[in-house]
Amino acid sequence: MLLLGGFVFAAAPVPQASATAAAPREFIVGYSAQGRPISAVQFGTGPRKLVVVGNTHGAPEANTYRLTLALIEHLRAHPELVPDSVRLFLIPTVNPDGMAIGWRFDAAGVDLNRNMNTNIDACPENDWQITVQGAYGFISDTGGPYPDSQVESQLVRAFLIDAAGAIFLHSNAGLVFPAACEHQPSIRLAEVYAEAAGYNYSRYWPFYHITGGMHDWAGGLGIAAITPELVTGDQIEFEENLAALSAVLDQADELLPLPEDGEVAGVPVPATIYRYWRALGGEERFGVPIEPARSSATGVSQTFQHVRIGLQHAQRDTLLYVQPEPLGVAAAEGLAYGGAGARTPHEQPPSEGIFFPETGYSINGNMRSFWLRGGGLTVFGLPLSHPFQDNSNSEQPRTLQYFERALFSYTAETGVQLKPLGVRTLALEELQQPNAAQMVR
Template identity: 35%
Template sequence: MSSKPLSPARLGWIVGGIWALIVLLSIFLLLTSGGFSSPQPEPIAVETSEPAATSPESATLDTIIPTETTGPPTATTVPTLALIPTATFGPSPTPIEFPTVVPTSNALWEGPLVIGYSVQGRPIEVWRFGRGERQYLVIGGIHGGYELNTIELTDQLITYFSAKPDAVPTDATLFILRSLNPDGEALPHKKEGRANANDVDLNRSFPIGWSPTWDRDGCWDLLELNAGTHPASEPETIALMAFVLENPVLAVVSYHSAAPGFYPAGEPLDPNSIALARYLSEVTGYPYPAYYTGCYMTGSLVDWTLSTGAAGVDVELSTHWDTEFDVNLNLVLALLRWLPPEE
């Protein structure tokens, strides 16, 4: 076969055709790869330092706080993202399981609802009484050990309200978290049980005003406890936060012992929490203002629940052994009728 040399005009047509084909092919590839479509927003992640949880069993905070909802966003999901400083959540050393607990039973009361597990795997349990719109939370045993009487008190309250759930006003709901520090509860009735199994004082571990160390002047100082590796590093802390974010409450009472009195939330003190302390002081006779030792609180539970909109008080029982049940039953019954004062 012989070949005829191409004329310049014919060569130009061929080169032009090849270029046209390349351009058309490029446009086709761009269209099919989505290169011209509008960019999709990245999903909001509360925690970016860990891979996203892929199953309910390995839920971490970012799955407890829904980033996608099937319905319109609710009032609780939007502020939730603002409340939690994303940069302060580091990786958890072990996978932590937190059931998303939103009581749905129609029964007048239910419990225990397991809202999480301690460092050593003990369940953290909440009871619900009543079904009303105004929700209140009572917490025992954030400090275990020789504050064990606070847990004996929550047990007595649970026994009382499960026998008489109609003592809760119809427009109120009472949540009782019997023991926030079950690992400390399991230790002897001494100072060692104050911390959780990581030697963390849970009442210093919440992600508000958190500090790794604190001035010990005027503060409990019998052991060298710590505040956790970072804000909300402890599973007990995260369990409480997840529950409150899912179940917003009007007011929180967190029990301690022993130096009778009320300590309102806030720095500076929150006016609603002061009003709550005054009101409960009148009911119980526990003093407000209580004796102030000069201790400055960092990362405390009631300061964090205040950031969710809940008034809060720490309540100190008079001793390490008596639950002062009658007084504290009156406290809870009064709490269930409390409303924040008008602005």
């Protein structure tokens, strides 16, 4: 088991496709903020990943939790409903803390369906906000401190990064609506689901304004994403939703488009790495690609100006499927940007900030805020040095701090940015090639 970003999860083995239907696989995707398991059951091993997410809103929508459990049991008895082209995951609850507490929110009082980074799509009207509208249009500051701030939101982001489709079950309005921005795959998926379930189809949620919604986050990455709202708040409406899910599975090849490759600065980027790059900060955070993607027997990687993002086949359908590679570890060994004595660990934890006993270093102030907002341990890894002054040039003073997967640089004018470890690493690799041009002085 691994502890990352405040949650623990096990890296599950990847199921292998076979000519016969594989047995259902039940596993823990991750854990909630209060340590409760968030589990999934998988049916099928096909390339089109469809994820059904129940119970985002805790106790008030517990019927969606029971509905998802009922769908799982039906599929256990009828695995043939899942076609060869699909691998289907059902998550009964993504908010077990809200269920246990007895309210709509997570353990910190954040509405998980207002916490996602919807700023990445083309529609500014659904962008994440702290102040949000909730049930019955009630206005409150429950969007979270920043986009994807909550452990459960980060779990959704990581697990769905390679999804073809997503169904977020809610109650109770008796309608189905798709992601915003006229995303045609989402619209078509919502139409099919609504017709088969006997629910109304609505182009938008008609009762109040939603920002930071999971469906809009997913649609912004190209995932066909919908929100079915059950008619009641206490019944599971099993037959209706089974018919709808069956209709989606019957038309999976049409309704669930595979992730598409992207292009950044004229360089092709593989589909899942492209989604990760966009979802976690894009060019502003990671820079542009500086080489084509590399493929190997174990995965795919691509170097960007500030990081190298890697995809590991063995980690498919876990939270570690896509991550920056640990370029900071090699750079910190030689303290490539100066900072004598910067790697002497603390003997005692500091009084403020976040202390990591694994390495003996802490994160404070602006570095801490950037680290948290950018994805924390799963993106940047552990700190490998104290913050220290960079004396390598005569420019304005800057503070640096090494992490496993990045090097932070801070000035008062620019704030915290990433240093170009991708550029450095690629240059060193090229120099080490047997046919590298040698400089003669």
